[in-house]
Amino acid sequence: MSADATGTGHLDATVVADLAEGLLAPADAAAAEGHLAGCAACRDVHDQLGRVVSLLRDAREAGPMPADVAARLDAALAAESARTRTPSPARAERPVVELATRGRRRLPQLRWPGPGLAAAAAAAGVIALGSWLAINADSPTGAEPSSADAAMAPEAGAVAGGPARADSATPAARAAEFSSLDRPSLQRAVRELAAVEAAPVRGSEAAKALPGQAAPPGCGADLASGLGRQLLGVRAAGGAGGEFLVVTQGIEPGTAEGYVVSACDAGPTAASLRATVPVPQSTP
Amino acid sequence: MSPAGSDPEPRGFDAAADPDDATLLARHVDGDPDAFAELVRRHRDRLWAVALRTLSDREEAADALQDALVAAFRKAGTFRGDAAVTTWLHRIVVNACLDRVRRRAARPSDPLPADDRSETLSLPTGPDPAEARETRLDVLAALASLPAEQRAALVLVDMEGWSVEETARLLGCAPGTVKSRCSRGRARLVPLLAHLRPEAAARNPGRLTDVASEAVAASGSDGTGSGGGVEQ
Numbered sequence: 001m002s003a004d005a006t007g008t009g010h011l012d013a014t015v016v017a018d019l020a021e022g023l024l025a026p027a028d029a030a031a032a033e034g035h036l037a038g039c040a041a042c043r044d045v046h047d048q049l050g051r052v053v054s055l056l057r058d059a060r061e062a063g064p065m066p067a068d069v070a071a072r073l074d075a076a077l078a079a080e081s082a083r084t085r086t087p088s089p090a091r092a093e094r095p096v097v098e099l100a101t102r103g104r105r106r107l108p109q110l111r112w113p114g115p116g117l118a119a120a121a122a123a124a125g126v127i128a129l130g131s132w133l134a135i136n137a138d139s140p141t142g143a144e145p146s147s148a149d150a151a152m153a154p155e156a157g158a159v160a161g162g163p164a165r166a167d168s169a170t171p172a173a174r175a176a177e178f179s180s181l182d183r184p185s186l187q188r189a190v191r192e193l194a195a196v197e198a199a200p201v202r203g204s205e206a207a208k209a210l211p212g213q214a215a216p217p218g219c220g221a222d223l224a225s226g227l228g229r230q231l232l233g234v235r236a237a238g239g240a241g242g243e244f245l246v247v248t249q250g251i252e253p254g255t256a257e258g259y260v261v262s263a264c265d266a267g268p269t270a271a272s273l274r275a276t277v278p279v280p281q282s283t284p
Numbered sequence: 285m286s287p288a289g290s291d292p293e294p295r296g297f298d299a300a301a302d303p304d305d306a307t308l309l310a311r312h313v314d315g316d317p318d319a320f321a322e323l324v325r326r327h328r329d330r331l332w333a334v335a336l337r338t339l340s341d342r343e344e345a346a347d348a349l350q351d352a353l354v355a356a357f358r359k360a361g362t363f364r365g366d367a368a369v370t371t372w373l374h375r376i377v378v379n380a381c382l383d384r385v386r387r388r389a390a391r392p393s394d395p396l397p398a399d400d401r402s403e404t405l406s407l408p409t410g411p412d413p414a415e416a417r418e419t420r421l422d423v424l425a426a427l428a429s430l431p432a433e434q435r436a437a438l439v440l441v442d443m444e445g446w447s448v449e450e451t452a453r454l455l456g457c458a459p460g461t462v463k464s465r466c467s468r469g470r471a472r473l474v475p476l477l478a479h480l481r482p483e484a485a486a487r488n489p490g491r492l493t494d495v496a497s498e499a500v501a502a503s504g505s506d507g508t509g510s511g512g513g514v515e516q
Binding site: 048 | 324329332419427443466474475478
């Protein structure tokens, strides 16, 4: 490589850069160094190359991964984990708990009834929601309170996992942590919270069919705004752990996402995405 | 100038974390459902930075990162321990990004994404944030205009502080190739970033007002800002 590759009497910037990296053959390096010693313009190019390096270093991405990307990544890895782990016979006794307790921290596990009872509870929850929709479709409610208002209604009869009366579940157990819910129940809870938002008629009656209890005003707002999403609903678990289920619009159109947080004002970094569910675009 | 290869560890690599990465990966292979997510949480900020700067597009970077880490999840059993786990993760992510660039190049109808000027949340907050932000966006735009392989080399070596040897292992090429890509990339950036030189900024009437007002605004504070065009 000729030291004067530009035909202008000066070194090409690539030659100067190669010299700095030790990439030139000894003869070319000696020629380039000789030129640099006597040429202020080429020494300037050398200095500019150094400045490019410092500019790149200063432009380094310093912040954390954005919360929406992190949530998406967590969800993808959780889905992959769920897909690849075949439950062992021991796990099959309560596969759902094992799945749902994955997260940032281990939480006390709800002694959830077996799969049969869980399925019954799920069915009961669907029926309860269906009944609520049927009743309220005829209701002449003029007011259109937000889903947050609905979720804040004082009625807190329904509990996490739906209003099923599983004999083995005490009220305390039924109101336990959202983290302890099995995946289908959690998905259903997210769907129900989102459905209240999608329903044409809303009211405090909605809370009766929803999982958990009413959450304090403003709960989940920080998370939703931090994610840049619309808040669809929030419920308090009512258990000692004080968890909340926050449901927001999903990244994809027609989806909703459920986050479990341990405080009302938790932001995206403290939230754990637990379920992404499709929600109906049009209301029933 | 010998910036490359001076960092034995990439910046931000937390070697003191416990359990170590290799242990977490082994636990994942053994069936621990939490281990891989924990491993990813540990490194995701750096992996994201590399993906974002290699692809210069937020959505593409998110897609590439997700694809790469799901692939890493699946093939964790093939990790042989001949490199650090973080190198292995970076290799998978960078390769996924470069694959995307090549696929994009094979579809000329798809426009190259513009540089991500909407992304302002993680900008550095120095004593002169407005000037630093302007400078940074110029640098990122210039970087995005480079050929992908030069860009990836500069992102890893100059931005992230990986050594030339580690970067070579990561990109699957010889150290000399990494040096060459860095050298050519830097040479291409010189004219693209010439306007950011303090004396050039002072000569340029279009930027003079901005620079002067920023300099006045910053005069009461520490002037050693992060790459601002007014530093001495």
